[in-house]
Amino acid sequence: MAPRRPLQAAMAAAAAAALSAGTATAGPVAPEVQRWQARADAPVYFVEAHEVPMVDVAVVLDAGSARDGDTPGLARLTARTLDEGAAGMDAGELARRLEDTGARLSTSVNRSRARVHLRSLSEEAPLAEAATLLRQVLAEPTLGEAAVQRERQQMQQALRTQRQSAAKVAERALYEAMYGEHPYATPPSGTEAGLAELDRARVEAFHRKHYSAANAGVAIVGDLERAEAEALAAKVLGALPAGEPAPALPEPPAEPAEDEVRIDFPAEQTAIAMGLPAIARGEESLEYPLRVANQVLGGGGLVSRLARAMREERGLSYSTASRLHVAPVRGPWIVRSSVKAERTEEALSVLRGEIRRLAREGLDAAEIDDAVRHLTGSFPLALASNRGLIRQLSAMAASGLPASHLASYIPRMEAVDPADVRRALDARLDPGRMATVLVGPNVEAVGAEPE
Amino acid sequence: MDLLYRRATALLLACLATAAGAAEVHEHELDNGLDVLVEVDQRAGVAVSMLWYHVGASYEHRPITGVSHALEHMMFKGTEQRGSGEFSRLISREGGEHNAFTGRDYTAYYEALAADRLGLALELEAERMHQLALDEAAFQREMQVIREERRQRIADSPEARAFERFSATAHVASPYRDPIIGWRHDLARMGLADLEAWYRRWYVPANATLVVVGAVEPEAVFDMAERHFGAVPARTPAPPPEGREINTAPGERRVTLTLDDARVPLLYMAYNTPSLATAEEPRDAYALLMAAEILDGGGSARLPEHLVRGEGIATSASARYSAVARLDTLFSLVARPSDEGDLDGLAEALQAEIRRLREEPVGEVELQRAVTRLMAREVFERDAPMGRARQLGRLEATGIGWRERERFEERIRAVTPADIQRVARRYLQPQRRTTGRLLPDEEAS
Numbered sequence: 001m002a003p004r005r006p007l008q009a010a011m012a013a014a015a016a017a018a019l020s021a022g023t024a025t026a027g028p029v030a031p032e033v034q035r036w037q038a039r040a041d042a043p044v045y046f047v048e049a050h051e052v053p054m055v056d057v058a059v060v061l062d063a064g065s066a067r068d069g070d071t072p073g074l075a076r077l078t079a080r081t082l083d084e085g086a087a088g089m090d091a092g093e094l095a096r097r098l099e100d101t102g103a104r105l106s107t108s109v110n111r112s113r114a115r116v117h118l119r120s121l122s123e124e125a126p127l128a129e130a131a132t133l134l135r136q137v138l139a140e141p142t143l144g145e146a147a148v149q150r151e152r153q154q155m156q157q158a159l160r161t162q163r164q165s166a167a168k169v170a171e172r173a174l175y176e177a178m179y180g181e182h183p184y185a186t187p188p189s190g191t192e193a194g195l196a197e198l199d200r201a202r203v204e205a206f207h208r209k210h211y212s213a214a215n216a217g218v219a220i221v222g223d224l225e226r227a228e229a230e231a232l233a234a235k236v237l238g239a240l241p242a243g244e245p246a247p248a249l250p251e252p253p254a255e256p257a258e259d260e261v262r263i264d265f266p267a268e269q270t271a272i273a274m275g276l277p278a279i280a281r282g283e284e285s286l287e288y289p290l291r292v293a294n295q296v297l298g299g300g301g302l303v304s305r306l307a308r309a310m311r312e313e314r315g316l317s318y319s320t321a322s323r324l325h326v327a328p329v330r331g332p333w334i335v336r337s338s339v340k341a342e343r344t345e346e347a348l349s350v351l352r353g354e355i356r357r358l359a360r361e362g363l364d365a366a367e368i369d370d371a372v373r374h375l376t377g378s379f380p381l382a383l384a385s386n387r388g389l390i391r392q393l394s395a396m397a398a399s400g401l402p403a404s405h406l407a408s409y410i411p412r413m414e415a416v417d418p419a420d421v422r423r424a425l426d427a428r429l430d431p432g433r434m435a436t437v438l439v440g441p442n443v444e445a446v447g448a449e450p451e
Numbered sequence: 452m453d454l455l456y457r458r459a460t461a462l463l464l465a466c467l468a469t470a471a472g473a474a475e476v477h478e479h480e481l482d483n484g485l486d487v488l489v490e491v492d493q494r495a496g497v498a499v500s501m502l503w504y505h506v507g508a509s510y511e512h513r514p515i516t517g518v519s520h521a522l523e524h525m526m527f528k529g530t531e532q533r534g535s536g537e538f539s540r541l542i543s544r545e546g547g548e549h550n551a552f553t554g555r556d557y558t559a560y561y562e563a564l565a566a567d568r569l570g571l572a573l574e575l576e577a578e579r580m581h582q583l584a585l586d587e588a589a590f591q592r593e594m595q596v597i598r599e600e601r602r603q604r605i606a607d608s609p610e611a612r613a614f615e616r617f618s619a620t621a622h623v624a625s626p627y628r629d630p631i632i633g634w635r636h637d638l639a640r641m642g643l644a645d646l647e648a649w650y651r652r653w654y655v656p657a658n659a660t661l662v663v664v665g666a667v668e669p670e671a672v673f674d675m676a677e678r679h680f681g682a683v684p685a686r687t688p689a690p691p692p693e694g695r696e697i698n699t700a701p702g703e704r705r706v707t708l709t710l711d712d713a714r715v716p717l718l719y720m721a722y723n724t725p726s727l728a729t730a731e732e733p734r735d736a737y738a739l740l741m742a743a744e745i746l747d748g749g750g751s752a753r754l755p756e757h758l759v760r761g762e763g764i765a766t767s768a769s770a771r772y773s774a775v776a777r778l779d780t781l782f783s784l785v786a787r788p789s790d791e792g793d794l795d796g797l798a799e800a801l802q803a804e805i806r807r808l809r810e811e812p813v814g815e816v817e818l819q820r821a822v823t824r825l826m827a828r829e830v831f832e833r834d835a836p837m838g839r840a841r842q843l844g845r846l847e848a849t850g851i852g853w854r855e856r857e858r859f860e861e862r863i864r865a866v867t868p869a870d871i872q873r874v875a876r877r878y879l880q881p882q883r884r885t886t887g888r889l890l891p892d893e894e895a896s
Contacts, residue, residue, distance in 0.1 A: 083750070098750070099820050104831075150759070157766050300543060301539065302539040377544075378564075383495055
């Protein structure tokens with residue numbers, strides 16, 4: 001394979017060989033990540049960014065939908081209700097006080113974590129006020145009956161809206177097929193049955209159990225000095241109970257609960273989703289080769305194999321892509337497409353053919369080189385804004401990764417060779433263990449026909 | 452606490468006055484008429500290049516609706532020098548992200564990449580500005596992709612279908628009534644010759660704006676633009692087509708759609724208004740912007756406070772005024788009823804909020820809060836180079852001009868409660884209103 005050079009040298013060499021002389025005043029710069037521990041060993045990650053007078057603070061908690069138990073939707077309902085009143089303020093008063101500082105607060109929940117994100121101006125007085133409100137929202141939310149019912153009803157309506165989309169129906173069915181009885185099987189948006197069970201008492205109990213310092217991590221990016229960031233982290237976590245860390249999640253199943261699911265759905269296109277549990281956070285020797293393989297398969301936009309085969313060569317689809325989801329326990333590698341309904345079976349065989357080819361043949365050095373050049377070259381783009389940085393630091397905080405994680409991304413990626421990719425594909429891409437879901441008109445009847 | 456609190460807010464607003472001052476924009480025009488705008492942002496050593504052609508769906512007419520978007524797709528299919536897909540491969544290999552988007556007033560192409568690769572982006576964009584190779588076989592395949600895009604985005608989404616029809620009703624004499632992707636029948640008959648004519652007519656240096664935001668020196672970017680785009684021959688662009696809405700109130704309109712694949716009802720309400728480009732007084736556009744902010748600028752605004760939390764008749768309710776548009780535009784409200792609400796009750800509640808804007812002056816504290824939100828948002832928007840490039844490009848492509856951004860704060864602060872009442876009375880009135888209702892089939896029976 002081609003020799004791999006350190007990024008800066010490679011970029012400089014390529015620039016000289018490329019089409020025009022550079023005019024840059026600066027090359028890509030990796031930000032310095034500082035890490036320390038706050039209460040109950042909660043990790044804090046901080047990047048100083050003085051260019052814009054603003055601060056992002058994200059508190060992430062091991063309170064994602066994997067902790068829903070037998071009532072899917074509980075984690076998200078809890079997070080959504082947090083800012084609907086706290087510390088004696090009703091939702092309106094809380095919103096007015098927050099907005100008078102210019103700040104914004106948002107909550108979100110995925111399978112592995114809950115996140116409360118404050119974006120504030122860095123000016124001392126408004127930041128202090130906004131941080132106080134964040135602290136109160138985390139530790140002293142009212143979680144009132146009316147607010148819980150209102151948010152629950154909004155989630156129920158969102159589930160009905162999801163049923164308007166074949167792609168959304170396919171995604172839900174795919175996770176069920178891939179994960180069976182595992183907590184990742186059900187979606188953060190919940191299920192009708194789960195939401196029907198939920199009430200204020202359950203939301204309060206969930207909050208008591210999972211919103212603790214031992215379950216939290218903090219990410220801060222912005223126009224602050226280290227000492228100010230330390231005080232800010234201590235302040236926002238300050239009112240949470242110390243608590244106990246949540247137990248580790250079980251390992252996902254090795255075999256899908258169902259190989260193929262076909263759901264009839266009135267539409268002009270069929271949504272296709274395929275996938276399998278593939279990679280856990282911390283499995284670096286597999287993660288980086290799989291990221292390269294995903295980039296070549298369907299992660300690279302118009303230049304990826306799936307886009308070429310489905311879109312450029314056959315006109316089967318507008319969008320076909322693959323994505324690798326790294327999670328605390330094996331997250332999925334997913335391929336998705338929407339295709340003209342009449343050509344569903346043709347599309348399915350093209351997708352399966354590309355996946356089998358990847359599993360069988362691996363990647364050659366030139367393909368790896370192109371993919372690695374893209375992944376390392378575009379990495380600084382993900383860090384070029386405070387929003388991008390806070391996203392990266394939040395992911396690190398959710399898993400307690402070392403501060404060097406971002407700095408090691410490029411060397412790790414550059415070290416990937418064909419043998420690494422071969423090993424990772426053998427370990428994690430068995431097409432026979434992939435679940436497939438089709439949602440579209442008359443797909444059930446076709447599936448029932450003998451081959 | 453109240454007093455102290457108010458003092459803190461006043462202090463904050465004084466700080467914001469200086470904080471919101473955006474970075475300086477550097478401008479240079481090439482001899483062939485290409486306008487180049489550069490804004491410096493040293494962070495992370497990256498740069499965004501965005502090339503804006505001042506042409507989009509509002510330049511079209513039946514039966515060639517969708518031609519701007521189809522041409523955008525074909526811009527990735529190769530030039531006289533390079534094969535199909537080579538553009539994407541080159542940018543990708545250099546670690547760049549790239550794509551394009553078509554709007555009503557523009558077609559824009561962007562690359563985000565390490566700042567020392569900017570030259571590659573400009574070289575490739577300059578090539579396809581005047582040396583595009585349009586191939587019949589590639590076009591036929593791409594039209595299949597575009598028809599799938601239409602199915603995915605519109606045909607298979609009941610809400611997108613409904614919005615397409617609402618929009619075609621709310622705009623009476625304006626090309627904004629046509630969907631950007633084009634009507635299905637027009638896509639079926641579109642030919643390569645339509646694209647060729649479109650490309651020749653509109654892809655002209657003097658009809659484009661190059662926006663670069665990132666870790667660059669403005670003078671160096673101007674030199675690089677000269678080097679690459681200087682070779683593109685100058686041609687006089689056609690004037691943008693006229694498309695004013697009829698200027699008296701068009702009359703009250705109602706559309707009800709019952710769709711069997713819809714599961715949730717939706718209410719849409721839009722008022723015909725001027726845009727920042729067409730308003731006799733910019734003051735009117737800013738007052739409408741403030742009116743939307745008062746209704747829906749944050750969790751404490753009137754729609755969430757009264758409709759979602761208070762009466763609880765909506766699960767969501769939003770207001771939007773599209774000020775940055777070349778032609779007359781809309782002030783629109785979209786809401787979903789809760790289990791306790793229905794579409795008629797919801798429509799009445801939204802109208803009551805509009806009536807209140809007409810009848811009562813907005814209170815001082817509420818107005819200040821809205822200004823604080825808007826000014827803070829201006830600061831936050833400086834975080835994203837891509838967003839800033841979009842802001843500058845949209846202002847240019849709509850004929851408003853990028854300098855409007857420098858006046859934004861002053862004009863927002865100049866809006867008075869009386870201004871908001873005045874524009875609400877003039878524009879947010881029934882004769883300018885379209886009410887659209889989307890109903891699931893079960894509800895209609």
